[in-house]
Amino acid sequence: ALVLPVNRPLLPPRLRPDAAAAAALGPAGLLEDAGLVPTDPSEDWPEDSWRFAMHFASTDSYRGWLRATLAAGWTQEAPAEGMEVSKSFGPLEVRVHATLYPGDKEGFLRGEQARKFLAGVARDLKDPSVQGVILRNHAQFRILNLFGGKKVSPGKLLIDGACRSAWDLQELRRRCPTCRFVVNTGTGYGAVNTEAVLAVVEGLARGEGWSEIGEAWARRFPRSSARIQGPWTPPYAEALRLLEAAQQPRS
Numbered sequence: 001a002l003v004l005p006v007n008r009p010l011l012p013p014r015l016r017p018d019a020a021a022a023a024a025l026g027p028a029g030l031l032e033d034a035g036l037v038p039t040d041p042s043e044d045w046p047e048d049s050w051r052f053a054m055h056f057a058s059t060d061s062y063r064g065w066l067r068a069t070l071a072a073g074w075t076q077e078a079p080a081e082g083m084e085v086s087k088s089f090g091p092l093e094v095r096v097h098a099t100l101y102p103g104d105k106e107g108f109l110r111g112e113q114a115r116k117f118l119a120g121v122a123r124d125l126k127d128p129s130v131q132g133v134i135l136r137n138h139a140q141f142r143i144l145n146l147f148g149g150k151k152v153s154p155g156k157l158l159i160d161g162a163c164r165s166a167w168d169l170q171e172l173r174r175r176c177p178t179c180r181f182v183v184n185t186g187t188g189y190g191a192v193n194t195e196a197v198l199a200v201v202e203g204l205a206r207g208e209g210w211s212e213i214g215e216a217w218a219r220r221f222p223r224s225s226a227r228i229q230g231p232w233t234p235p236y237a238e239a240l241r242l243l244e245a246a247q248q249p250r251s
Contacts, residue, residue: 042131042204044155048091050131052157052201053124054098055117057137058107061190062100065136068194069096072202089205096134096201108140118146125152132157134197139163139188147175154178159200161193166229180210182230195221196228 011019042050056062066085070076074085074096082099101117103109109117118141124130125146130153135143139162146152156179158172165183172181182200184193196217203213214232218225 040204040209045131048093050092050094050205051129052094052096052132052134053120053130054096054134054136054197055121055124056098056100057103057109057113057117057140058190059100059102061107061136061193062098064190065098065194065197068191069198072198087202087205089202092205094201094205103137107138109137114140117141122146122151125156125158126150128153131155132159132201134159134161135165136161136190136193139165142168144168144171144175147172147179152176152179156180157200157204158182159197160184161188161196163188169229180231182228185227185229187227189224189227192221192224192227200230 054065056065066076066083069085072087074087077084077086079097082097084095084097086093086095088094099120101109101113101120103113117137121133121135121143124133133156135158141162143158143160143162143165152175154176156176158179159182161184163184164186165188166185169181169183172179172183182196199217199220200213203216208216210231214230217228217230217232
């Protein structure tokens with residue numbers, strides 16, 4: 001009842017009728033419960049201009065992302081520091097500021113570059129004028145440590161492409177209930193992360209909801225879509241709690 005409705009589009013057609021029958025055994029509207037449907041942070045974002053900050057630890061990932069982004073119709077600009085791309089969606093202008101912290105040949109950050117990376121991420125998470133923070137680094141740092149208290153401005157979008165960044169998802173949601181997270185369940189691949197960033201940022205800019213973004217992502221990458229979890233992915237712990245509550249005998 002919980003898993004099959006989410007993954008039904010990925011199942012072979014011959015299994016879908018059985019999946020529908022199994023889902024019908026659960027409480028009606030379980031996945032539409034208010035506790036499982038995320039709000040759209042962009043509802044509180046400016047109507048005319050959004051800013052995203054990207055932090056790279058790998059030159060190859062940086063170059064690959066730039067090629068794919070320019071091919072998708074974004075325009076490259078040269079600010080005082082770093083690099084920016086921009087694209088208009090009707091009256092809305094979206095700008096992405098990218099910063100590269102050169103790592104070693106494997107893409108790991110050491111010493112001063114590691115300190116600059118963490119300081120830059122922490123700054124952008126706290127800055128209310130930055131709508132989203134996008135991380136493209138190895139699973140070297142536990143970004144969870146940058147959350148908590150007043151360290152993060154409300155309504156922030158975090159896209160973390162590091163390997164197994166989804167392991168901290170439940171705690172991230174607890175520490176920042178108004179934030180929205182897009183994370184990786186396994187090995188982080190540059191091409192998949194690049195496409196995920198474009199799908200999420202452009203989907204939100206077009207006014208699509210999370211379910212639409214998730215469905216489009218699954219259709220485009222049916223084999224690798226499960227690597228990326230986002231607000232379109234139901235919080236399973238909460239869904240299980242609702243399912244168990246629905247099975248309790250009523251007095």
